[in-house]
Amino acid sequence: MFKRIDNKGERKAKMKAWQQLTFKSGLNLKNRLVKAATSETLGDSSANPTPQLINLYRKWSEGGIGMIISGNVMVDRTARGEVGNVVVDDQTNLNLLKKWAAAGKSNNSHMLLQLNHPGRQAPKTLNPHPVAPSSVALKGDNAFGFNPPRALTLPEIKEIIAAFGRAAQLAEQAGFSGVEIHAAHGYLLNQFLSPAANKRTDAYGGSLENRMRIVLQIYDRIRSLTSSSFTVGIKINSSDFTPDGFTVEDSLAVMKALDKRGIDFIEISGGSYEQLKMMGTGKGAMFIKYSKTAKKEVTAPIIVTGGFRTAEGIEQALASNATDLVGLARPIVLNPTLPNDLGNNRFSKVVVPHFSTGWSQLDKKVGSIVGLAYYEEQMDRLTKGKEIKQPRTAWPILAYAFRKQGLGALMPRRG
Numbered sequence: 001m002f003k004r005i006d007n008k009g010e011r012k013a014k015m016k017a018w019q020q021l022t023f024k025s026g027l028n029l030k031n032r033l034v035k036a037a038t039s040e041t042l043g044d045s046s047a048n049p050t051p052q053l054i055n056l057y058r059k060w061s062e063g064g065i066g067m068i069i070s071g072n073v074m075v076d077r078t079a080r081g082e083v084g085n086v087v088v089d090d091q092t093n094l095n096l097l098k099k100w101a102a103a104g105k106s107n108n109s110h111m112l113l114q115l116n117h118p119g120r121q122a123p124k125t126l127n128p129h130p131v132a133p134s135s136v137a138l139k140g141d142n143a144f145g146f147n148p149p150r151a152l153t154l155p156e157i158k159e160i161i162a163a164f165g166r167a168a169q170l171a172e173q174a175g176f177s178g179v180e181i182h183a184a185h186g187y188l189l190n191q192f193l194s195p196a197a198n199k200r201t202d203a204y205g206g207s208l209e210n211r212m213r214i215v216l217q218i219y220d221r222i223r224s225l226t227s228s229s230f231t232v233g234i235k236i237n238s239s240d241f242t243p244d245g246f247t248v249e250d251s252l253a254v255m256k257a258l259d260k261r262g263i264d265f266i267e268i269s270g271g272s273y274e275q276l277k278m279m280g281t282g283k284g285a286m287f288i289k290y291s292k293t294a295k296k297e298v299t300a301p302i303i304v305t306g307g308f309r310t311a312e313g314i315e316q317a318l319a320s321n322a323t324d325l326v327g328l329a330r331p332i333v334l335n336p337t338l339p340n341d342l343g344n345n346r347f348s349k350v351v352v353p354h355f356s357t358g359w360s361q362l363d364k365k366v367g368s369i370v371g372l373a374y375y376e377e378q379m380d381r382l383t384k385g386k387e388i389k390q391p392r393t394a395w396p397i398l399a400y401a402f403r404k405q406g407l408g409a410l411m412p413r414r415g
């Protein structure tokens, strides 16, 4: 427990978490706390942001966070990862995007859109004909929810690069502070990076230089279409944790290439739908060992996301220079005022609950659905001004998932 210090300004001044940080773009963050991407699935049937979604981001901004990253936003409406995704691919929802950006920036925080394409990780209920670098199907327990993908043609790859660029351009027009390219968690760009998913023999496959080409071209395209004060970062796996997948050495090489090009920040995570590492619980901050190595190799500020649960853990990771910024997903859903509470000495820890159906075999099957639907329901409640609730079993959460998604609730997703 921390000793209470009455002078709040003095306490904040002593905390590493409340030190400012400025990106190369010039974007100045008031503290070192980042809301990591949490796909809210609160887009409407035309894939526009809803008033509820906008409201939720105002709440997070009011809670004192320095930087907010949106849940993944798709760059192409024919390639969606989940029901309720927001899509940014043309001007039609620009006014709503403007409102969303303004809400996320309302209390002197900055807000970025996370840009994504699911590739083969598009559930078959939503997309029966997914595309990917190569026609390599997902493996493992979650594979039943996904059809094997078709390999992209070269013109299609060019179109995807253009789509990321267009989405970033629209994000700047809407008033967002920047974008984060999602190259982690097994989605399309991670599939290109991974030698297990990418078997291409052209300029986009084979050597690491070729496998990272699409990521670098997307980065360059975004830079060419946005102003120099627009922030561009990336979320990347430290490793895929699968045989023959993207390795720590690969990851460091991609980071270095992006660093050389002047990327503003690098967010570190890990895992995919084949190996749900990013959704780990309970054992403290994940990927810290890797971030210490990465920090020696790159100049861009590093965000580590995953597993931060205590004031002490956050402060220690920052004070020991293991990371420059701390990313929070589940904790900031359960406690949207965590940053202000931390600064005011009112936060010591958050408990991320575990829910069981009472049958361990069933828990193995539905555990990841429960783990995600619980947070979706809490975000839904926050938008309505309701308190966070903690049911005693997994059953009410499963009931919520079915009410919202019907049988689609059974489709595996990120966690």
Ligand SMILES: Cc1cc2nc3c(=O)[nH]c(=O)nc-3n(C[C@H](O)[C@H](O)[C@H](O)COP(=O)(O)O)c2cc1C
Residues within 6 Å of the ligand: 036, 037, 038, 039, 040, 070, 071, 072, 114, 182, 184, 185, 235, 269, 278, 279, 280, 305, 306, 307, 308, 327, 328, 329, 330, 331, 371, 372, 375, 376, 414, 415
């Ligand atoms: C409900 C929910 C939705 C998520 N959506 C995304 C997403 O859209 N993009 C992404 O990169 N990560 C997503 N994640 C993963 C988080 O950003 C984060 O990497 C992970 O939850 C570990 O951080 P935590 O321990 O602070 O929760 C999501 C996690 C949750 C719980």
